[in-house]
Amino acid sequence: MAEGVYPDDLRYHREHDWVRLDGDEAVFGITWYAQDSLGEVVYFDPPGVGAQVTADEPYGELESVKAVSDVIAPLSGEVTAVNEAVTENPDLVNRDPYGEGWLIRVRLDDVSSHGELLDVDAYKALLPE
Amino acid sequence: MTPRTTPLHDSHLALGARMIDFGGWDMPVYYAGINEEHRAVRSAAGVFDVSHMGQVDISGPGAEDFLQRVLSNDLGRIADGQAQYTLLTNDAGGIVDDLIAYRRGPDDFLLVVNASNTEADVAVLQAAADGVSVVDRSAEHGMIALQGPTSDDVLDGAVADIPPFGFAERTVAGVACLVARTGYTGERGVEIVTPADGTLAVWEHLLAHGAVPCGLGARDTLRLEVCYPLHGNDISPTTNAIAAGLGWVCALQKDFTGVAVLRRTKEEGPAQRLVAFRMQERAIPRGEMAILDRDGTSIGAVTSGTLSPSMDEGIGMGYVRSDHAGVSSAIVIDVRGRPREAVVAGKPLYKKES
Numbered sequence: 001m002a003e004g005v006y007p008d009d010l011r012y013h014r015e016h017d018w019v020r021l022d023g024d025e026a027v028f029g030i031t032w033y034a035q036d037s038l039g040e041v042v043y044f045d046p047p048g049v050g051a052q053v054t055a056d057e058p059y060g061e062l063e064s065v066k067a068v069s070d071v072i073a074p075l076s077g078e079v080t081a082v083n084e085a086v087t088e089n090p091d092l093v094n095r096d097p098y099g100e101g102w103l104i105r106v107r108l109d110d111v112s113s114h115g116e117l118l119d120v121d122a123y124k125a126l127l128p129e
Numbered sequence: 130m131t132p133r134t135t136p137l138h139d140s141h142l143a144l145g146a147r148m149i150d151f152g153g154w155d156m157p158v159y160y161a162g163i164n165e166e167h168r169a170v171r172s173a174a175g176v177f178d179v180s181h182m183g184q185v186d187i188s189g190p191g192a193e194d195f196l197q198r199v200l201s202n203d204l205g206r207i208a209d210g211q212a213q214y215t216l217l218t219n220d221a222g223g224i225v226d227d228l229i230a231y232r233r234g235p236d237d238f239l240l241v242v243n244a245s246n247t248e249a250d251v252a253v254l255q256a257a258a259d260g261v262s263v264v265d266r267s268a269e270h271g272m273i274a275l276q277g278p279t280s281d282d283v284l285d286g287a288v289a290d291i292p293p294f295g296f297a298e299r300t301v302a303g304v305a306c307l308v309a310r311t312g313y314t315g316e317r318g319v320e321i322v323t324p325a326d327g328t329l330a331v332w333e334h335l336l337a338h339g340a341v342p343c344g345l346g347a348r349d350t351l352r353l354e355v356c357y358p359l360h361g362n363d364i365s366p367t368t369n370a371i372a373a374g375l376g377w378v379c380a381l382q383k384d385f386t387g388v389a390v391l392r393r394t395k396e397e398g399p400a401q402r403l404v405a406f407r408m409q410e411r412a413i414p415r416g417e418m419a420i421l422d423r424d425g426t427s428i429g430a431v432t433s434g435t436l437s438p439s440m441d442e443g444i445g446m447g448y449v450r451s452d453h454a455g456v457s458s459a460i461v462i463d464v465r466g467r468p469r470e471a472v473v474a475g476k477p478l479y480k481k482e483s
Contacts, residue, residue, distance in 0.1 A: 061465075065164065
């Protein structure tokens with residue numbers, strides 16, 4: 001993907017995360033812009049299953065060859081799954097950031113809290129030209 | 130301040146490079162990706178724009194004697210047409226710059242120096258020149274590194290005869306260049322000093338003949354795998370050349386700036402040494418992380434680190450207390466508050482399978 005792609009069925013956090021809502025759970029990942037800024041992702045340090053993640057706070061780290069970046073939780077909840085495929089092949093985050101490159105699945109503390117997230121147009125408005 | 134650009138800047142943008150500020154220069158960090166470019170150099174041939182590097186002419190009667198007084202290595206060991214890796218030192222035995230000296234003839238030398246040190250180097254050299262001509266020619270030159278096992282084929286064998294650390298005047302793509310068998314990757318290759326206005330023609334010729342454009346990102350991972358120090362990271366005016374493991378380019382039997390300090394360091398042994406290490410756990414070391422012993426006591430700091438694209442493990446270099454500097458010594462890297470095990474390893478970290 002040479003150009004930025006931002007699916008309109010996702011919700012977004014200003015720290016360049018996306019959220020796919022699924023009942024009382026949600027899947028988190030990072031946006032095209034985030035993976036493009038990082039460059040080739042070579043390492044994902046995830047939280048453990050069962051760990052609590054807190055909205056607006058880091059829950060894991062992604063490293064590229066040149067840089068390390070905290071991954072910020074868009075919403076609060078308990079980790080129910082970690083994408084082991086990404087810990088094995090971190091470049092999935094670059095190749096398919098909204099699909100195979102998802103990072104964690106979380107049981108939300110408050111299902112209604114997603115109202116604070118951004119829709120695709122509001123998120124795209126935050127991005128530099 | 131507007132970043133400086135090389136004669137290849139438009140080409141980098143046209144190739145879709147991700148650009149970064151590197152010591153005041155707008156330079157490509159990668160085109161397709163650091164790992165891909167790294168592998169191209171290890172397995173085939175890559176080209177790097179290193180036009181930001183400085184070129185300084187040293188000439189006139191007494192030029193050799195002058196350089197023998199300010200550079201650490203012994204220029205008496207090379208003949209015309211040969212180059213030598215050497216250090217510009219200060220009175221404390223610290224490293225003002227690391228550079229390559231090219232002997233073009235009696236009392237006629239070219240120094241190729243690190244971009245961000247060029248001005249400081251010229252100032253130090255001119256202050257000590259004592260009548261010898263010291264002229265910064267950086268703006269008149271471009272420079273391209275062609276590196277990798279198939280690099281000779283890219284030029285149809287036209288420079289294959291140049292021996293390691295030899296150089297010659299050659300015409301490349303119709304441009305008169307100085308071609309040297311040197312590099313910063315651990316692979317066979319050459320570095321080509323071009324006239325500034327001929328740089329693009331040489332670059333396009335190399336790309337057209339199959340060399341992969343590579344950015345500073347791959348340049349850094351390649352050099353770190355073979356443990357070449359990076360000035361500003363691993364070595365600096367405050368790092369002792371012996372502690373940095375560069376005693377092999379310090380001719381302590383001759384007199385040069387800082388030699389007394391370096392002789393003493395050699396005799397007494399440095400308090401710290403620059404070592405290479407490999408992570409024993411999945412983690413990537415980064416510059417400035419603390420190095421600990423197994424009890425958690427600080428024994429040094431990381432100066433360079435990355436995930437090795439060739440070996441797919443965290444590697445790095447750093448200074449550690451000399452009693453922990455032996456190969457196989459177990460050390461711990463403080464990775465953002467989490468202790469991660471590592472082991473001191475022999476240099477180079479990466480060796481070609483033969």
